[in-house]
Amino acid sequence: MPDLYSRRSFIAGVLTAGMLSTAAGYLLTRRTPVKLTLVTGADNTGGRNLLINLWNRFHPDVTIEVVTVNSATQDQYDKFISTKADIYNLDVIHIPRFSARDRITPIGPPDGITLLAPVQRVSQVDNDPTRLWAVPFNTDVGMLYRRVTDKLAADTETALDAVIRENGQFVGQLAIEGSVTDEAFVINVLEQALAQDRTILDDRGVVSTSLGQWQRALRPLADALRENRIVTAAGEENTNALFQQRDLRYMRNWPVWYPAIDRVERKKPGTAAIRLGRLPIGILGGQGLAVAKDSEHREEAEAVIHFLTGMPAQKLLATYGFAPTAQEAYNDPEVKAAVPHLEIVRSAVEDAHPRPMRAGYADFARVFRQHTYDYLYRRVELTDGFVEGMQGALR
Known part of the structure; x- marks a missing residue:
């Protein structure tokens, strides 16, 4: 190219x-x-x-x-x-x-x-x-990068829920290293939830306050993390680095990184192309x-x-x-x-769906990050305190 x-x-x-x-x-x-x-x-x-x-x-x-x-x-x-x-x-x-x-x-x-x-x-x-x-x-908007190894083979976009079922071939911003990477984590978790339930956050940024809905939407992500089927990174640049170093097949990142990633990766002998695909619903x-x-x-x-x-x-x-x-x-x-x-x-x-467009968004993100991180990594179940915290922040 x-x-x-x-x-x-x-x-x-x-x-x-x-x-x-x-x-x-x-x-x-x-x-x-x-x-x-x-x-x-x-x-x-x-x-x-x-x-x-x-x-x-x-x-x-x-x-x-x-x-x-x-x-x-x-x-x-x-x-x-x-x-x-x-x-x-x-x-x-x-x-x-x-x-x-x-x-x-x-x-x-x-x-x-x-x-x-x-x-x-x-x-x-x-x-x-x-x-x-x-x-x-x-x-x-969040996009799904995919590595193509054979341009002659059929290359169809893969749904995000199918990607996280593969063993260790997907990397996203699902780890945290200090407050600078908190927002990337929040966005990635929201996109994973939307892949399971598109009504969990609507196209006006209105977030669901149904505890059962959140438990169901985040269960596949929790299972994938606990079974080590996902490579996690903190922040966009660390995600890029892991995608390149490990020759992973999939990556979630923003489209602005595409020129730099594609220019380098397509020079590798085993990579025919890097292509962008949609998430089911990305965060705006x-x-x-x-x-x-x-x-x-x-x-x-x-x-x-x-x-x-x-x-x-x-x-x-x-x-x-x-x-x-x-x-x-x-x-x-x-x-x-x-x-x-x-x-x-x-x-x-x-x-794409926006995040909750309210003056209290920073408080919402803090509540969301705390409860979902504890659930995904510390096995602390989501409770009514999670949805009540979100409601309070967005009042």
Whole structure:
């Protein structure tokens, strides 16, 4: 597949050149220069930094300064608001808390994009699809990677429940090493539960409070872990490492890792290809750019956000492995040719379920992690305290 990567690099170069004129189209002139502060987590791909550099090149009077804040899901709110910002780059799960605490202000979407329905729902102001609390920068969804050893043999997607019945051929983020990996564990457990019962968490993020339903949905995962049929890892990068080191057949991870994984793994003599498949229902992820309520430069911040999230930016980010937020990016012929697995990513995003979109999500995740970890690894049965804890956190 060397032609694929040559084409992907070529398309990325063409899109980058095209973005120069797009950046110029947002030209703002000021007598007094403004430096906007964008508070965000780390960028492991370089795609976001490229877009920011393009903006700064054409806007010497309105520049973006990136402040990278390393945080876990539980403490992102506290760490972000303690840093003076004009723009926040928020994990989707934090949007409700920032809006409930009056830390961000609504904004309209950029022109010329149609957000995928699940992405729209988790970002928009209640009952007003024309206003967003945060403009989606990228979306995300859990995917099932599979190693193909013979391209001539039949290669059909395997369901997740069948994968965990195999002996030691699947690795996912089902271990914990400190609070930074807690959220990955929560997401993976939710996806395993959804593979057994799609009503355990609905497409609006409403979680079941039936104890019996949770006991039934998590029993296959508990059995697989106790019988050592699953390779467990803490966090995304550790999962990648185990998948590669042990030549495992399956891995659960986000699509953004696909270019790096595929480029290396397909060079192995025993690997013909790495392919992406859907989980029965993946958990919706992603990030959105929001204007800080106390920013003194709202007009400039909105212009920056529209540049970073508009159609040209979406196409460019797709070549870096990001899942686009807009329907138009998935339909673009150049992007489809450069990133042929995007269609299955789109299908997974459109069927994905969000986590409970409430201001109390961090407390929910803490309760969920504690009870399910104790159940899966310490054989502590789930009780009414589990569902009562979830209900209390989401009130």
